[in-house]
Amino acid sequence: MFTAKSMLFIYVETPLHAGTGRGLGAVDLPIQRERTTGYPIVQASGLKGRLRAAARGRAKDSPTEQDQQQGWLSTKEFLAIFGPETAHASDYAGALSTGDARILLFPVRSLASVFAWVTSCDALARFLREAEMVGLKPGWPLPLAPGKDTALVNGTALLAGDSVVLEEFSFKPDTSQAAVVKAIGEWLAKNALPQTGYDYWKAALPTKLCILHEEAFRDFVLYGTEVQTHIKLDPDTKTVAGKMLWTTESLPVDSLLYVPLMAGPSRAHGVDLDGQAILQKVASLGLTRTQLGGDETTGQGIVALRFVNSNGDRPGSAATPGGKQ
């Protein structure tokens, strides 16, 4: 039983390849996607494993009080939160539950303003649904869906002449719902982007936000991902060795994903933490960045994390509801 919930936002800082192994499609090594929509996801198990690995580095057998204030866990607490080590997996379940990470904003090359963050009513509605599940109240309405060739924008930043040109596709700008687009952009800038070092992006988000028809959005997340070609060279001839020429797909830099986090009370003997305390411990670990997905040693998959509770604050932070962060 989950007694506490919060949301984790994931901002992609270097290309993220959360892969599926082999693909038979356009790309040899495709990324994880939802079966029905084709939207990119990062599966919960990979995400939880990564949080676990990061938290392990912040756990020790007997942390001092000062350690605990700085976000260190005791080993027992660590195991209570994330579950026992594999050899003892059947003793009890971990208290923390992560969902799949879903896409909310997808960056697309733009003729004006370099790139745009695109989303759709479909993606926004899913986000609102999961936000409600974790008790987060964004407070903006879902806009009316734009037409197939139309882009809802706020202002003129994305206009090249009379149109919004994304990749090689041209859309008619529609500012009739500019107030809603602005509200969504400002809310995401304030609540979803990483807390420090993102001032420029927070200011830019409302103007670079663009809401597309769901089919246009779907096609961008299907065909607008980064495709990298890799080869292995034969050291003698400096030509491609055997069949060692392949392509990998990644989520581009500046994608924004979200994950519902839920927790119940500790099930581990001798560790007395309720769900709220569990989420607070996880959010207080100081994990502002971590690495997800493949190709870690070539710098891929660095993501910035932001934990947000139903007040829009970090779980367990002292601020009052609606208070300043």
Place this chain on the structure above:
Amino acid sequence: MSQQRSLEQERARAAWGRVVEVKGRGYAGKYGQLARSAPADIQANGLGQTLSFWNAKGEAHHRALFNHVSDWVKGQIKFADADLLQWIVNTADTDGYRRATAEAIAFVIWLKRFAEAELPKEGD
């Protein structure tokens, strides 16, 4: 589901026919190599750019692949222009162009699959 399935089967059948047709030609190996990289090329560079590139290169295998993709997509999205590239440049709206891209990728994935199985590899 059944409609979706039959469309995939049609793509597969058409692609098979094209690959078999190429098989005996002198450019079969080069065609196979080009077809194998085609889906990723379209995804990475866009349909228009990829078609222009094949058109500009203009060797037999480029021309064959250009025509195969152009003919297939033309059959799916009815248009009056002479070929797919002309349609993209002159006529297509954004929605149509996106549909053509999706259709072209779906088709060249089959070409790639059959080319891998049937056509000689360069350097073999």
